[in-house]
Amino acid sequence: MSEKNPKLTTADGAPIGRQQALTAGPRGPVLMQDVQLLEQMQHFNRERIPERVVHAKGSAAYGKLTITNDITQYTKADLFSKVGKETECFLRFSTVAGERGAADAERDVRGFAIKFYTDQGNWDLVGNNTPVFFIRDPYKFANFIHTQKRDPKTNLRDMDMQWDFWSQCPESLHQVTILFSDRGIPASYRHMNGYGSHTYSFINKNDERVWCKFHFKTKQGIKNLMDDEAAKMIGEDRETHQRDLFNAIERGEFPEWRFCVQIMTEKQADKFQWNPFDLTKVWPHADFPLIEVGTLQLNRNPENYHAEVEQAAFNPSALVPGIGASPDKMLQARLMSYADTHLYRVGVNYRQVPVNRPRCPVMNYERDGALADAQNYGGKPNYWPNTREGTPMPDEQFMDPAWNLGQVIVDRYDSTVDHDDFTQAGNLYRMFDDAHRDRLATRIAGVLGQARKEVQMLQICHFSRADEDYGRRVAEKLGIDVHAMQH
Numbered sequence: 439m440s441e442k443n444p445k446l447t448t449a450d451g452a453p454i455g456r457q458q459a460l461t462a463g464p465r466g467p468v469l470m471q472d473v474q475l476l477e478q479m480q481h482f483n484r485e486r487i488p489e490r491v492v493h494a495k496g497s498a499a500y501g502k503l504t505i506t507n508d509i510t511q512y513t514k515a516d517l518f519s520k521v522g523k524e525t526e527c528f529l530r531f532s533t534v535a536g537e538r539g540a541a542d543a544e545r546d547v548r549g550f551a552i553k554f555y556t557d558q559g560n561w562d563l564v565g566n567n568t569p570v571f572f573i574r575d576p577y578k579f580a581n582f583i584h585t586q587k588r589d590p591k592t593n594l595r596d597m598d599m600q601w602d603f604w605s606q607c608p609e610s611l612h613q614v615t616i617l618f619s620d621r622g623i624p625a626s627y628r629h630m631n632g633y634g635s636h637t638y639s640f641i642n643k644n645d646e647r648v649w650c651k652f653h654f655k656t657k658q659g660i661k662n663l664m665d666d667e668a669a670k671m672i673g674e675d676r677e678t679h680q681r682d683l684f685n686a687i688e689r690g691e692f693p694e695w696r697f698c699v700q701i702m703t704e705k706q707a708d709k710f711q712w713n714p715f716d717l718t719k720v721w722p723h724a725d726f727p728l729i730e731v732g733t734l735q736l737n738r739n740p741e742n743y744h745a746e747v748e749q750a751a752f753n754p755s756a757l758v759p760g761i762g763a764s765p766d767k768m769l770q771a772r773l774m775s776y777a778d779t780h781l782y783r784v785g786v787n788y789r790q791v792p793v794n795r796p797r798c799p800v801m802n803y804e805r806d807g808a809l810a811d812a813q814n815y816g817g818k819p820n821y822w823p824n825t826r827e828g829t830p831m832p833d834e835q836f837m838d839p840a841w842n843l844g845q846v847i848v849d850r851y852d853s854t855v856d857h858d859d860f861t862q863a864g865n866l867y868r869m870f871d872d873a874h875r876d877r878l879a880t881r882i883a884g885v886l887g888q889a890r891k892e893v894q895m896l897q898i899c900h901f902s903r904a905d906e907d908y909g910r911r912v913a914e915k916l917g918i919d920v921h922a923m924q925h
């Protein structure tokens with residue numbers, strides 16, 4: 439052993455003399471008292487934490503957001519408080535459906551989850567590389583994810599299950615069209631946009647509220663993979679996107695995104711032709727132009743994947759003064775669900791893990807639980823209200839303004855009626871040139887063809903309602919005569 443090597447120890451810190459099993463004679467058996475060996479095996483058995491139910495395969499990096507444009511007229515959020523302000527952040531990219539070992543270059547939506555360590559607490563923006571989602575009613579979420587995972591009997595991913603669900607939920611058409619478009623397989627995490635997707639609210643220092651959406655436009659340019667390129671890449675390397683991101687940052691090629699917002703006033707929301715809180719819809723740029731706010735740069739790889747990436751926990755409920763929720767039903771459900779899954783996956787004190795820990799002071803009356811950090815607030819009072827000196831107190835300046843909901847009726851509203859599920863999907867289709875439309879229809883037919891005939895027919899009706907040409911092309915590729923369908 440050289441002088442430079444630190445001493446090998448047990449987890450309790452005792453020096454270890456030799457790393458070989460303690461046995462009765464050179465041929466064994468092993469002694470029960472070989473506590474060094476037992477400790478190692480017991481720890482090994484507990485190395486894994488439950489993988490995320492969705493977004494299991496991820497890659498992440500640290501970076502910073504630099505503010506380039508003043509938007510304090512809309513929000514009092516501290517990270518936007520002045521041009522030039524820098525906020526440290528951590529961005530985790532992921533695929534959605536695949537398990538932890540899934541290949542990176544699969545056709546799938548990509549997660550784009552950012553934690554901003556602001557001076558007034560962590561703000562987590564848990565987005566995707568698409569501006570919309572497959573569903574608008576949270577009751578469908580668990581069901582939708584089941585269809586993206588494995589069939590309960592065959593344990594295979596199942597095209598009939600996926601298309602059966604989508605054909606029953608035409609609100610998915612917009613996102614399905616993006617998924618099977620050329621942007622369905624990004625060439626790397628650096629070459630795609632990110633979107634907060636949900637509608638959020640901004641509150642300014644006068645307590646005025648506007649609705650907002652968040653966009654991250656890649657400065658590397660959009661680059662995608664065609665199916666044959668992706669298949670070849672996956673055959674050679676399942677970790678292409680992880681490798682690309684990690685190596686680019688190691689080379690000092692720091693990826694950047696233009697951070698933009700869209701703003702809608704409450705008055706505009708009343709008149710908007712779609713529900714502004716419907717996660718299956720975008721706000722057209724012509725009506726709600728992108729306002730550039732800053733530059734997001736990634737510039738540092740994590741040191742330890744498990745500690746920093748696997749244990750990273752993003753919650754849409756991590757909001758800061760000046761940024762709030764909206765009535766979006768999917769967002770409302772995620773406000774609970776994401777924090778809840780981390781309580782299960784990482785544990786009750788997951789916010790104390792360094793990657794999740796706010797950089798500003800945290801003071802409250804939450805205590806104890808598994809793996810509470812060693813200090814656990816020491817001897818400070820663990821109850822409130824109290825009359826003790828120096829204990830944390832709420833401050834009314836951070837109250838959100840009251841939210842006037844008018845006269846509302848509580849009900850289980852049918853989220854499938856009175857919604858236009860087709861215009862925006864059609865608008866996207868009409869943006870594509872002829873060759874892109876053809877590739878889209880070919881890809882869809884390739885997988886829809888594996889579903890039952892009645893599912894194919896239903897789905898063709900949805901495509902046709904978005905754009906007649908869309909339905910016709912997919913039907914042709916499936917060998918279905920649309921004219922016969924109409925009679």
Ligand code: NDP
Nearest residue numbers: 569616619620621631655720721722723724862863865866
């Ligand atoms: P615009 O022409 O102003 O914007 C079109 C948008 O579509 C751009 O943001 C562009 O991104 C993006 N885009 C281009 N190809 C694809 C693709 N294959 N998949 C996903 N996005 C793509 O139009 P509108 O704002 O009026 O929207 C028209 C349609 O564009 C919408 O129905 C929606 O499907 C799509 N879209 C709209 C967005 C919005 O927030 N308004 C955001 C993203 C998509 P880029 O500029 O990076 O090339």
